[in-house]
Amino acid sequence: MTAATGGVALVTGSSSGIGAATVRLLAAQGMRVVVNYLSSAEAAGEVVAGIEAAGGRAMAVQADVREPAAVERMVEQVQAAWGGIDVLVHNALIPYVVKPFEDITWDELGGKLEAEMHAAFxxxxxxxxxxTRQGRGRIIYLGTVLSRQPRQGMIALGTSKAALAQFARYLAQELGPRGITVNVVESGAVEGTRVGANVVDDEMKQRRLAATPMGRLARPEDVAQAVAFYAGEDNTFMTGTTAAVNGGLLMY
Incomplete structure (x- = not known):
């Protein structure tokens, strides 16, 4: 794929998993990357060190994306160091409960909805x-196939990510005239991530593998490739779209 050279990318929740794979790929393509983390300072430092050892440029910045003041401080720190942010990849996983509707409380369901949207906002x-000032930008939100294909116990995550996907479409409509694209990457279960662990046990994994044309679960690097495509400097006309990274398990 065409490398998106130059610019600065902020990837929330990027000390591990999909976020870490994304910052590594974007850095390899020539971007300066911001490794945001909540509490995993050591892991974020290791990601930065690995990128720098490979010749890339990276910085780690702590911020709870659910706290607007903390987010503002993070963005100000990045702007002071590197002058701006060209790409936002909102990947940070907001905690959620795994419960059926019959057992879930409104605080658990409504709380996840509020926290998910508050962070994205x-x-x-x-x-x-x-x-807006520079007349260009790339915004990419990480969603999940669970917003389209319900799974037992995943109502909090699936519902909140469905809201996020619609939020992205409204932004795409509003921000297009400013040269800003807004897109969503929706994956199925991803190996080695907390969502993957919550969505599939061994028995479910085997059923999913049998139903997936590609014959395996997604890897963090698979999702990162879709994010990098949306982040590309040359990708100026795709907005309001959703990339399905699920090996053909669900086609749309």
Whole structure:
């Protein structure tokens, strides 16, 4: 794929999993990357060190994306160091419960919805002024196939990510005239991630493998490739779309 050279990418929740794979790939393609983390300072430092050892440029910044003030401080720190943010990849996983509707409380379901949207709102608000001034930007949200294909116990995650996907479409409509694209990457279960562990036990994994044309679960690097495609400098006309990274398990 065509490398998206230059620019600065902020990837929330990128000390491990999909986020870490994404910053490594974007850095390899020539971008300066911001490794955001909540509490895993050591893991974030290792990601930065690995990128720098490979010749890339990276910095780790702590911030709870559910806290607008913390997000503002993070963006200000990045702007002071590197002058701006060209790409926002909102990947940070907001905690959620795994329960059927019959057992879940409104605080658990409504709380996940509120936290999911509040985080997306805060990080987008923080990067938007600079993107608007420069007349270009890339915003990519990480979703899940669970927003389209329900699974027992996953109502909190699936419902909140469905709301995030619709939020992205509204933003795509509004921000297109400013040269800012907004897209979503929806994966199925991903090996080695917390979502993957919550969604599939061994028995479910075997059933999913049998139903997936590609014959395996996604890897973090598979999702990172789709994110990098949306982040590319040359990808100026795709907005309001969703990339399905699930090996053909669900086709749309």
């Amino acid at each position: 805060a990080v987008t608000k923080a990067v938007l002024p600079a993107m």
